[in-house]
Amino acid sequence: MTRYRMLGDVRVGAVGLGTMPLSIEGRPDEARAVATVHAALDAGVTLLDTADSYHPPGGTPGEGELLVRRALASYGGGTDGVLVATKGGRGRTADGGWTVDGRPGHLRRAAEDSARRLGGGPIGLYQLHKPDPAVPYAESLGAVRELLDAGTVRLAGVSNVSTEQIVQAREILGDRLVSVQNRYSPAVRDSEAELRLCASLGLAFLPWSPLGGISRSSLDGASALEEDPEFGAFHRVARAHGVSPQQVALAWLLTRSETVLPIPGASRPSTARDSAGATTLRLTPEDLTALNRN
Numbered sequence: 001m002t003r004y005r006m007l008g009d010v011r012v013g014a015v016g017l018g019t020m021p022l023s024i025e026g027r028p029d030e031a032r033a034v035a036t037v038h039a040a041l042d043a044g045v046t047l048l049d050t051a052d053s054y055h056p057p058g059g060t061p062g063e064g065e066l067l068v069r070r071a072l073a074s075y076g077g078g079t080d081g082v083l084v085a086t087k088g089g090r091g092r093t094a095d096g097g098w099t100v101d102g103r104p105g106h107l108r109r110a111a112e113d114s115a116r117r118l119g120g121g122p123i124g125l126y127q128l129h130k131p132d133p134a135v136p137y138a139e140s141l142g143a144v145r146e147l148l149d150a151g152t153v154r155l156a157g158v159s160n161v162s163t164e165q166i167v168q169a170r171e172i173l174g175d176r177l178v179s180v181q182n183r184y185s186p187a188v189r190d191s192e193a194e195l196r197l198c199a200s201l202g203l204a205f206l207p208w209s210p211l212g213g214i215s216r217s218s219l220d221g222a223s224a225l226e227e228d229p230e231f232g233a234f235h236r237v238a239r240a241h242g243v244s245p246q247q248v249a250l251a252w253l254l255t256r257s258e259t260v261l262p263i264p265g266a267s268r269p270s271t272a273r274d275s276a277g278a279t280t281l282r283l284t285p286e287d288l289t290a291l292n293r294n
Helices: 030-042 063-073 104-117 137-150 163-176 192-201 214-218 232-241 245-256 269-280 285-292
Strands: 004-007 010-013 047-049 083-088 090-092 098-100 123-128 153-159 177-181
Touching: 030 063, 030 269, 063 083, 063 104, 083 104, 104 123, 104 137, 123 137, 123 177, 137 153, 137 163, 153 163, 163 177, 163 192, 214 245, 232 245, 232 285, 245 269, 245 285
Parallel strands: 047 083, 083 123, 123 153, 153 177
Antiparallel strands: 004 010, 090 098
């Protein structure tokens, strides 16, 4: 049976879909991008993560949001249970760099624009993309609180934050703060403290780039990784179960806490289906001992 996780009072599939690869440089064509979203939905994914800054350099803010809207509109099945999460507070430069803008006025305008692009209703989950060092974090969070009060946003999240910033966000947003999105994967575990804090507070923890290391190592072939103390176990467990190392990595992430909700990216339907399969992969105690040994 597919496992589910909670985002506030909303139940979603335990593995979501990060749509960034469908929207930035190197993205697939429209047909394959839409097919990838549809494959994820067919496989039980009900959380789609995007951002207004997911567009190629020189592109138009919100291209990723519009893609998600088109994919949902053309999907043949029901979408009432799909939660679309977007983010605001970052931008792109012409040369491909990333900017940060946490000014309250910018965030309010950005959220209103995102809501229009996604269809005009309240944004299911709106996440403050990254703290702006030039703006007091409390001011940025205050803008998110105003968006919640105005009904522009239904639920709120924060991203790329420390434990102290999570506590501050909780104080300002109360129980309408439902998620934290930080980088976390078998290769990058710097946010262990934030993951544990989220577990204690009942906040969903959404690892971004959850396959960091695993996807790259797979390019070398399993035989080259047998002696790799970091990723070899993931490949050995994958072979034992007859699945991909990526699926093992996602299943392992789900065991880190009941509030973990990975959002792996995908740029083709087969990858989206494979990631969703992690929700039904049962790792044995022996598997977990090997994977946790890293």
